[in-house]
Amino acid sequence: MTAATPHKDVHKDELNALLGGRPIVLVGMMGAGKTTVGRRLAARLGRHFVDSDEEIEKAAGMTIEDIFAAHGEADFRAGEVRVIARLLKDKDLVLGTGGGAFMNAETRAAVKEMGLSVWIKADFELLFQRVQRRSNRPLLKTANPRQTLQDLIDKRYPVYAEADVTVVSTDVPQDQVASDLIAAMLNHLGGGNG
Secondary structure (H helix, E strand, O other), X not given: OOOOOHHHHHHHHHHHHHHOOOOEEEEOOOOOOHHHHHHHHHHHXXXXXXXXHHHHHHHHOOOHHHHHHHHOHHHHHHHHHHHHHHHOOOOOEEEEOOOOHHHOHHHHHHHHHHOEEEEEEXXXXXXXXXXXXXXXXXXXXXXXXXXXXXXXXXXXXXXHOXXXXXXXXXXXXXXXXXXXXXXXXXXXXXXXXX
C-alpha cells in the first residue's frame, strides 16, 4: 500500500474480500456508461474488465449491428445468454453487459447466483445525448429514436431495478461514478464502515 492512496487501497481490498472473487455485473441502458465506468472500476479494484457485446462480436465473427441485420434480435439474445453465462465463471471480473442482457430471466438468475449486479441509472436526456454520438445502436435505428429510447426505458427500468445495487449516473467525470459504485457496493455488502 502506498502512502499516496491508502484510502482507495483499503476500499479495494475490503470490497474484493467481500465479493470473494464474484464478478461485478454492470447493467443499464445504452449510453449509461457501463463500458467507460467499468474499465475505470476494474482498474481501481485490480480486476479485469470485459464488455459482453465485444465478446459476442468475437464469438460471432461479426458486429452486433450485423448480427441483428443477418439473424435478428432473438438470435443475438440467445448468443448473449450463452456468452454471459460463460463470462460469469471468471474470477475478479467487472462485466459490462448490453442494455438488453438483464432483461433475460435466465441471465438475471445467473447474475444473481454468481455475481453482484449494479444498475448504472441515467436519465433520458443524458442517455439520448450520449447515444446520439454513436451510430452503432441497432435498436435506435427507427423513425423516432427519442420515442424508441423512452419506450426502452419504460420497459427496462422496472427490470433493472431488480439489480443488487443502483447508482445514479449524472454528467460528472466517470471516475466519480466509479467512486460512487465502490461506495454503493461496500454499503450493500455491509462494508465501508472504516
